[in-house]
Amino acid sequence: MTSSGVYVYAIIPAKAALPPGTAGVGGPPAPVRLVGEGKVRAVVSDAPPQLRARRRDLMAHQDLLLRLSGNGPVLPMRFGVIAPDEDSLRHSLGRSQAEHLATLARLDGAVEFNLKALPAQDALAAVVAEEKTVRRLREEVRRRPDYEANVRLGEAVATALSRRAADAGAKLLRELTPKARAVAPGPDVHGCVLNVSFLVDRGESDAFGTAVRRFADAHRERVDLRIAGPLPCYSFVPSRASRPSAAGVV
Incomplete structure (x- = not known):
């Protein structure tokens, strides 16, 4: 992980998997991975330095969310959500797990x-x-x-x-x-x-x-x-x- 932090795209159920060949924001596109424990996972990549709302990155963010939604419920993040590090992100996910699971259930199939x-x-x-x-x-x-x-x-x-x-x-x-x-x-x-x-x-x-x-x-x-x-x-x-x-x- 870079010192720029962890870029967060979405929260998905722990049982869900990433689509093959998934890539994220940045140039070249950053590899995407899952972070978390318990019943939810965050879809993340290393945050590119000096992130700005370029069309390239806005489209990459949305395209990734649409690909994820084909595999199950997705709690999407707005463009530009960055966690300081994976430990902070895991702590946040654990603290809000019940709320995230309720939202994912409500969005399932929609x-x-x-x-x-x-x-x-x-x-x-x-x-x-x-x-x-x-x-x-x-x-x-x-x-x-x-x-x-x-x-x-x-x-x-x-x-x-x-x-x-x-x-x-x-x-x-x-x-x-x-x-x-x-x-x-x-x-x-x-x-x-x-x-x-x-x-x-x-x-x-x-x-x-x-x-x-x-x-x-x-x-x-x-x-x-x-x-x-x-x-x-x-x-x-x-x-x-x-x-x-x-x-x-x-």
Whole structure:
């Protein structure tokens, strides 16, 4: 192990094995190994010096988690979790073993889908046809085009687009929630009216994606949907378990 510490990718059950040829972050990619005792193991490698969020390493981190998830439940770490040494990591794993086992049981056989909803940008014709306020302001601009009238029209269009997208997003959330084990709201994202993640049975992944695409096609004049997944289940683990603590140990 290098003096840079131990890079932690995930926690898995002790009975699970690493996929053949598994490699991690760094250039060249660092060999990956298991650390721990008892009923859980941490998937780790030597931490590269001066670790930064390069695309190469972000993709290596996520690809490894996706490969691991094909063999069983995975408690994923956020990018950049580093333990000082293997002894500290073993101590942390032993102290939190019961919590980790409960989380692994809850995530077993599941994947995450993230869904973002944005106002439809090619929907002006629908907005004009369906929104009385927009039609009225548009007529005012035609009769008397000036700066203030154009500002009012632009604000009315933006408000209508956001409201229509939010209504569609709320409807979609109601439709998708019964199809998921759990739902987790995400942080506010500029331009989005909805940012939410779903914990979905792996065997239902295709059906879930189809439901989203079908809804998007039927509501394209109201909302632009962006779906990402299957993903590691970041949004459904305790926050302190998926981020570095003050001491840098999971």
